[in-house]
Amino acid sequence: xxxxxxxxxxxxxxxxxxxxxxxxxxxxxxxxxxxxxxxxxxxxxxxxxxxxxxxxxxxxxxxxxxxxxxxxxxxxxxxxxxxxxxxxxxxxxxxxxxxxxxxxxxxxxxxxxxxxxxxxxxxxxxxxxxxxxxxxxxxxxxxxxxxxxxxxxxxxxxxxxxxxxxxxxxxxxxxxxxxxxxxxxxxxxxxxxxxxxxxxxxxxxxxxxxxxxxxxxxxxxxxxxxxxxxxxxxxxxxxxxxxxxxxxxxxxxxxxxxxxxxxxxxxxxxxxxxxxxxxxxxxxxxxxxxxxxxxxxxxxxxxxxxxxxxxxxxxxxxxxxxxxxxxxxxxxxxxxxxxxxxxxxxxxxxxxxxxxxxxxxxxxxxxxxxxxxxxxxxxxxxxxxxxxxxxxxxxxxxxxxxxxxxxxxxxxxxxxxxxxxxxxxxxxxxxxxxxxxxxxxxxxxxxxxxxxxxxxxxxxxxxxxxxxxxxxxxxxxxxxxxxxxxxxxxxxxxxxxxxxxxxxxxxxxxxxxxxxxxxxxxxxxxxxxxxxxxxxxxxxxxxxxxxxxxxxxxxxxxxxxxxxxxxxxxxxxxxxxxxxxxxxxxxxxxxxxxxxxxxxxxxxxxxxxxxxxxxxxxxxxxxxxxxxxxxxxxxxxxxxxxxxxxxxxxxxxxxxxxxxxxxxxxxxxxxxxxxxxxxxxxxxxxxxxxxxxxxxxxxxxxxxxxxxxxxxxxxxxxxxxxxxxxxxxxxxxxxxxxxxxxxxxxxxxxxxxxxxxxxxxxxxx
Numbered sequence: 162x163x164x165x166x167x168x169x170x171x172x173x174x175x176x177x178x179x180x181x182x183x184x185x186x187x188x189x190x191x192x193x194x195x196x197x198x199x200x201x202x203x204x205x206x207x208x209x210x211x212x213x214x215x216x217x218x219x220x221x222x223x224x225x226x227x228x229x230x231x232x233x234x235x236x237x238x239x240x241x242x243x244x245x246x247x248x249x250x251x252x253x254x255x256x257x258x259x260x261x262x263x264x265x266x267x268x269x270x271x272x273x274x275x276x277x278x279x280x281x282x283x284x285x286x287x288x289x290x291x292x293x294x295x296x297x298x299x300x301x302x303x304x305x306x307x308x309x310x311x312x313x314x315x316x317x318x319x320x321x322x323x324x325x326x327x328x329x330x331x332x333x334x335x336x337x338x339x340x341x342x343x344x345x346x347x348x349x350x351x352x353x354x355x356x357x358x359x360x361x362x363x364x365x366x367x368x369x370x371x372x373x374x375x376x377x378x379x380x381x382x383x384x385x386x387x388x389x390x391x392x393x394x395x396x397x398x399x400x401x402x403x404x405x406x407x408x409x410x411x412x413x414x415x416x417x418x419x420x421x422x423x424x425x426x427x428x429x430x431x432x433x434x435x436x437x438x439x440x441x442x443x444x445x446x447x448x449x450x451x452x453x454x455x456x457x458x459x460x461x462x463x464x465x466x467x468x469x470x471x472x473x474x475x476x477x478x479x480x481x482x483x484x485x486x487x488x489x490x491x492x493x494x495x496x497x498x499x500x501x502x503x504x505x506x507x508x509x510x511x512x513x514x515x516x517x518x519x520x521x522x523x524x525x526x527x528x529x530x531x532x533x534x535x536x537x538x539x540x541x542x543x544x545x546x547x548x549x550x551x552x553x554x555x556x557x558x559x560x561x562x563x564x565x566x567x568x569x570x571x572x573x574x575x576x577x578x579x580x581x582x583x584x585x586x587x588x589x590x591x592x593x594x595x596x597x598x599x600x601x602x603x604x605x606x607x608x609x610x611x612x613x614x615x616x617x618x619x620x621x622x623x624x625x626x627x628x629x630x631x632x633x634x635x636x637x638x639x640x641x642x643x644x645x646x647x648x649x650x651x652x653x654x655x656x657x658x659x660x661x662x663x664x665x666x667x668x669x670x671x672x673x674x675x676x677x678x679x680x681x682x683x684x685x686x687x688x689x690x691x692x693x694x695x696x697x698x699x700x701x702x703x704x705x706x707x708x709x710x711x712x713x714x715x716x717x718x719x720x721x722x723x724x725x726x727x728x729x730x731x732x733x734x735x736x737x738x739x740x741x742x743x744x745x746x747x748x749x750x751x752x753x754x755x756x757x758x759x760x761x762x763x764x765x766x767x768x769x770x771x772x773x774x775x776x777x778x779x780x781x782x783x784x785x786x787x788x789x790x791x792x793x794x795x796x797x798x799x800x801x802x803x804x805x806x807x808x809x810x811x812x813x814x815x816x817x818x819x820x821x822x823x824x825x826x827x828x829x830x831x832x833x834x835x836x837x838x839x840x841x842x843x844x845x846x847x848x849x850x851x852x853x854x855x856x857x858x859x860x861x862x863x864x865x866x867x868x869x870x871x872x873x874x875x876x877x878x879x880x881x882x883x884x885x886x887x888x889x890x891x892x893x894x895x896x897x898x899x900x901x902x903x904x905x906x907x908x909x910x911x912x913x914x915x916x917x918x919x920x921x922x923x924x925x926x
Contacts, residue, residue, distance in 0.1 A: 174209050174210075174212040174213035174216055175208055175209050175212040177212070177216060178212040178215055178216055178219075181216070181219060185225075187225065188225055188228065188229075191229060191232065192232070195232040195233075195235060195236060196208075198236055198239070199211060199235060199236075199239050202239040202240065202242050203239060203242070203244055207244040210244050210248050211235065211244055211247055211248070213248075214247060214248045214250075214251030214252070215228065215231065215232075215251065217251050217252065217255045218231060218251055218254060218255055218258070218266075220255075220644055221255045221258045221259055221642065221644060222258075222263065222643070222644075223254070223255070223258045223263045223266055223267070224263040224267070226263070226267050227254070227258070227263050227266050227267040227270065230267050230270045230271050231247075231250070231251065231254070231270050234247070234250065234270055234271075234273050234274050235247050237274045238274060238277065245283065246277060246283060246286060249286070249287060249290060250270060250273050250290065253269075253290035253291075253293065253294050254266040254269060254270050256294050256297065256298075257269055257293060257294060257297040257304060259639075259642045259644075260294075260297040260298050260301050261297040261301030261302075261304040261305075262301065264305055265297060265301065265304035265305045265308070268304070268305045268308035268309060269293055269304065269308045271308065272308050272311045272312075275311070275312060276289055276311060276315065279312075279315050279318050280315070280318065280320055281318070285320040288320050288324065289320060289323060292323060292324050292327050293307070293308075295327070296327055296331075299331065300331065300341060302338070302341075302342070303330075303341060303342060303345040306342070306345045306346050307327075307345050310345070310346070310347050313347060313356060314326055314347075314356060316356060321412070321413060324415060325413060325415045325416065326352075326356070328415035328416040329415070329416045329417075329418070330344040330345055330352065331416075332416040333349075333416075363413070363417070363418065363419065363422035363423055363426070364412055364413050365386075365388050365410045365411065365412050365413070365426065366388070366412075368422075368423055368426050369386060369410075371423075372384075372386055372410075372426055372427065372430045373386060375427055375430065375431070376430050376431060376434050379431060379434070379473060379476075380434055380438055384408055384430065384433075384434050384437075385406050385407045385408060386407075386408050386410055386430065387407050387408070387409050387410070388409070388410060388412060389401070389402055389409035389410055389411050389412070399411060399414075399415065399561060399565075400561070400562055400565075400567065400568055400569040401429045401430075401432070401433050401566075401567075401568040401569065402568060402569050402571055402572060403433055403436055403437070403568050403571075403572030403573070404572050405572070406437065408430065408433040408434065408437075410426070410429065410430065414426065414429075414565060424479075424482075425483070425565060425566055427479065428479050428480055428483065428566035429565075429566040429567075429568070431469075431476060431479060431480075432462070432465075432466065432480070432566055432567055432568065433568050435465045435466065435468070435469040436461075436465055436568065436572075436573070438465075438469070439464075439465040439468045439469065439532075440461070440465055440534060440573070441534045442534075442572070442573050442574075443572075443573060443574050443575035444457065444534070444537075444538060444573055444574050444575065445574075445575050446574050446575065446576050449542065449545075450545060450549075451555065451557035452494065452545045452548060452549065452555040452557075453541055453542050453545030453546075454541075454570075454574070455498065455545075455555070455557075455560060455562075455570070456498070456540075456541035456542075456544045456545045456548070457537050457538050457540075457541030457542070457545075458537075458541075458562070458570035458573060459498055459501060459502055459505075459541070460505070460520075460524065460536070460537040460540045460541045460544075461534065461537035461541075461570075461573060462502070462567050462568075462570075463502065463505035463506060463524060464531060464534070464536065464537055466480065466506065467531060468531060468532065480506070480564075480566065481506075481507070483564035483565055483566050484502065484503040484506050484507055484510075484564055485503075485564070486499035486500045486502065486503045486563070487500075488500065488511070488512045488513065488514065492514075492551070492553055493553065493554075494548065494553050494554065494555040494556075494560070495560060495561075495563065497514065497516055497517065497548065497553065498563070499563040499564070500512055500514065500517050501516070501517050501520045501521075501544075502563065502564065502567075504517050504518075504520065504521045505520065505521060505524050516544070516547060516548060516551065519544070519547065520540070520544050523540045523543065523544070524540060527539075527540065552821075552856050553856075554789060554856045554857050630653060630654040631651060631652070631653050631654075632652045632653060632654050632795065632830070633651075633652050633830065633833065634648040634649075634650065634651050634652070635648070635649070635650050635652065635825075635826050635829040635830065636648065636649055636650075636829075637649040637650050637790065637825060637826065637866050638825070638862075638865055638866040638869045639862070640861060640862045640865040640866070641862070645869075649790055650790045650791075650793050650823065650825075650826040651790070651791045651792065651793065652793045652794075652795055652826055652830050653792060653793065653794055653795065654795055654796075654797065655794045655795065655796050656796075657784075657796045657797070657798065657812040657815055657816075658812075658815035658816070658817055659811045659812060659814075659815045660811055660812075660813075660814025660815030660816075661811070661814055662807045662810035662811045662814055664814050665763070665767045665810045665813060665814050666810075668760075668763070668764045668767065669764070669767055669768060669771070672764060672768070672913060675768065675913055675914055675917075676768065676771075678914065678917075693727065693728075694727065694728050695707065695727055696722070696724040696725070696726075696727075697724055697726045697727060697728045698723065698724050698726065699726050699728070700726035700727050700728030701726075701727070701728060702726065702727040702728070703725060703726060703727065704724075704725055704726055704727040707722065707724060707725040707726075707727075708725045710722065711723075711725055735840050735841035735842055736778055736779075736840055736841075736842045736843075736844060737778065737779040737780065737781075737801065737835060737838040737840035737842070737843055737844070738773065738778060738779075738780045738781075738843075738844040738845075738846060738920070739780065739781045739782075739783065739801075739831055739834060739835040739843075739844070739845050739846070740766060740769065740770075740780065740781070740782050740783070740846045740848065741783050741784075741785060741827055741828075741831055741845065741846065741847045741848065741849075742762060742766060742782065742783065742784040742785070742798070742816070742848050743762075743784075743785065743786070743822055743824075743847070743848060743849035743850060743851075744759060744762075744784045744785065744786050744796075744816050744817065744818055744819070745786050745787075745818065745819070745820055745821050745822040745850075745851075745854075746786075746818055746819050746820060746821070747818075747822075747850055747851050748762060748818040748850055749818035749819075750850075752909055752910065754910065757818070758818075758850050758886060758909055759816060759817075759818050761886075761909050761910060761912050761913070762848055762850075762886075762912065763813055763814070763816060764912075764913050765848070765912045765913040765916045765917075766782060766798075766813060766848070766916075767810070767813060768913050768916075768917055769916055769917050769920055770782065770799070770805050770809070770813075771805070772917060772920070773805075773920070774804070774805040779801050779838060779840060780799070780801070780805075781797075781799055781800055781801045781834060781835070782797075782798035782799040782809070782813070783795055783796070783797060783798065783827075783830075783831065783834070784796040784798060784816055785822075785827040785830075786819060786820040786821065786822065787820055787821045787822060787823035787826065787827075787855050788820045788821065788855075788856065789855060789856050789857045790823070790826075790855070790857055790858070793823050793826040793827065793830075794820065795827070795830060796812070796816070797812075798812045798813050798816075799812075801834075801835075801837075801838055821854050821855040821856060822849065822851065822852075822853050822854050822855070822863075823853060823855045823858075823863060824847070824849065824853040824863065824866075824867040824870075824897070825853065825863060825866035825867040825869070825870040826870075827847075828845070828847070828867060828870035828871055828874060828881065829870050829873070831845045831847075831874070831881075832845070832870075832873070832874045832877060832879055835879060836877065836879070842880070843878065843879045843880065844879075844880045844882070844923060845874065845879055845880065845881045845882070846882050846884060846916075846919070846920065847881065847882070847883045847884065847898075848884045848886075848912075848916070849883065849884070849885060849886070849894075850885070850886040850887055850909075851885075851886075851887070852864060852892075852893035852894070853866075853867050853893065853897075860893070864893045864896055864897060865896075867893075867897045868896055868897045871897055871898055871899075880902075880923070881898060881902065882898060882902045882903070882904065882919065882923065883897060883898035883902065883903045883904070884904050884906060884912070884915070884916055884919065885903060885904070885905055885906065886906050886909050886912060887906075887907070887909060888905075888907065891905060904919050
């Protein structure tokens with residue numbers, strides 16, 4: 162059998178895949194057979210894309226069965242001479258494997274060719290994959306069941322019906338695992354009814370006439386109701402969208418059927434028309450952040466509903482069934498916003514969460530001004546600041562307004578630039594308002610795939626955005642699934658705040674005893690120590706080993722090496738050091754002396770920097786903190802190219818504490834920075850006061866990622882040492898740096914002396 166190989170310099174994925182399969186005896190014959198068949202339908206570029214897709218399944222440990230199923234599907238789909246559906250399938254199946262396991266991914270890939278035939282177009286197939294990914298992330302135990310029953314579920318051949326079926330099942334089970342399994346096994350009466358009557362679901366077209374009559378009866382004039390069209394592969398719009406005087410209604414409300422669907426259409430139309438009756442728009446977005454925009458929308462919804470219910474008290478009965486948020490210990494932004502929405506709507510609702518209590522109190526205090534739309538902006542801005550201080554993550558790309566009958570809020574705003582037309586489905590109230598050009602998950606994966614030739618730990622240069630100059634993007638280790646997420650963290654250069662360098666001088670002068678000790682260490686270190694040089698042409702002594710070798714050569718009638726002398730020479734230091742300073746929020750803690758942890762760190766760094774400058778060692782100073790994986794902040798206090806001047810001292814003096822500690826990304830960037838120096842020995846010292854933490858990842862995950870980053874630097878010839886303050890980070894520091902490369906400083910006040918001693922000890926090696 163002839164194996165068609167690609168002889169292209171850029172075919173890295175194909176070459177890697179062939180090398181991988183050549184080592185697997187059981188898979189090798191099957192792979193060769195499918196490759197030969199695909200080579201007759203695909204060109205080199207398509208084969209390269211297909212190979213990269215297979216490698217994704219390999220890297221998530223999908224297993225041989227999953228690979229074979231994908232190859233079988235590839236044979237079927239390749240006859241259409243299109244590689245895009247296969248690449249899409251592998252991407253989605255890899256995600257399903259991570260969330261639901263290899264068996265679920267295999268079952269989904271097995272039914273994939275059938276689904277392609279039933280749906281008939283690529284856009285619908287993309288929506289199907291997205292629905293399966295969502296199901297795997299939320300309820301992984303039922304993915305295999307859904308795949309097994311896919312032909313029945315998709316009997317209508319409509320992707321809208323499929324999405325509605327999935328949404329209805331999740332809503333109906335509401336956390337009841339037994340009901341969930343019964344529903345997706347098609348043993349539930351409701352599931353059977355949805356499949357039988359899914360094509361006849363209640364749509365906007367079916368209720369448009371009665372909605373017009375209903376809203377006209379409420380407010381005295383006819384509304385301008387229009388359908389909200391699909392947005393390509395994004396699926397059906399989920400919320401009403403207001404565009405000037407028009408009210409754009411979704412084609413269907415997922416998870417609702419029969420009379421329940423008609424009720425939610427009425428509730429949504431009444432709410433939207435209330436905006437047009439009692440509102441005064443548009444608001445100017447100005448400098449509001451996405452979270453503040455979402456909260457202003459929420460307060461405005463509560464304001465217009467309060468006015469509407471004063472005029473038409475029966476509206477409370479119409480809207481009440483959809484306010485189902487309940488107090489819980491989970492503090493996510495969607496949960497907190499839904500709970501606040503209910504608190505402002507339902508006087509009987511009780512919630513002890515301080516954020517909800519404060520929002521309700523502020524809204525109540527503004528009651529005398531309830532007809533003034535300005536109160537929505539005032540309260541929303543303040544609550545947005547509070548929620549930001551709580552370190553609760555808000556993702557404008559995935560946020561959906563709750564409860565379901567409320568509009569998306571986009572029509573309330575003037576964004577100051579051209580936004581999407583009303584014909585485009587907009588689910589996210591803050592998405593269009595975001596002036597922060599955050600990269601989406603799709604763009605992250607695209608960047609990673611286009612850079613497969615780069616090593617896993619290399620920096621990926623990215624264009625700047627408004628949160629700071631984007632330096633690079635680094636991978637991060639996924640502890641739960643044991644694989645490295647490429648290009649997962651974004652590192653940004655943040656301009657330093659400038660302080661008064663005289664405060665550094667004053668602090669060093671107060672520590673005059675320690676300063677004298679450091680100067681003694683400088684004088685005591687052997688900067689120009691001598692080393693013995695063997696096998697020299699001349700010197701002050703005979704090299705006995707070289708002399709014996711020369712004698713043996715003469716006995717063998719060979720020409721002896723004339724270098725039989727020994728001499729000595731001064732060995733110059735060949736060391737560069739990078740000091741990483743943790744400036745996360747915990748460094749603002751005050752000590753018994755009244756100074757903060759950051760004040761002590763600043764003094765320790767200033768003393769050591771002064772010493773390294775006297776020694777002539779190349780060194781750099783970097784401060785770091787993080788606010789989620791897309792905002793790992795680096796502040797350059799001193800680069801390797803500049804000398805330690807008053808300007809550097811001003812940057813050091815201006816350091817401020819805040820945010821979190823994503824240590825793995827900081828270590829990878831440290832390796833990138835010091836790796837560019839030409840010293841023979843490279844040293845990274847990390848000064849931190851606790852274990853890694855961040856708003857979007859668990860401590861165990863970040864500790865393991867930091868450990869792998871440190872191991873990677875060691876493998877690259879870079880020594881990494883951790884200097885840990887206090888007792889909080891003892892276990893994690895030993896795990897990250899290794900016990901022999903961790904120095905614990907139990908009393909923070911001892912840091913300046915201990916840090917300098919550590920450096921001089923390491924510098925002698």
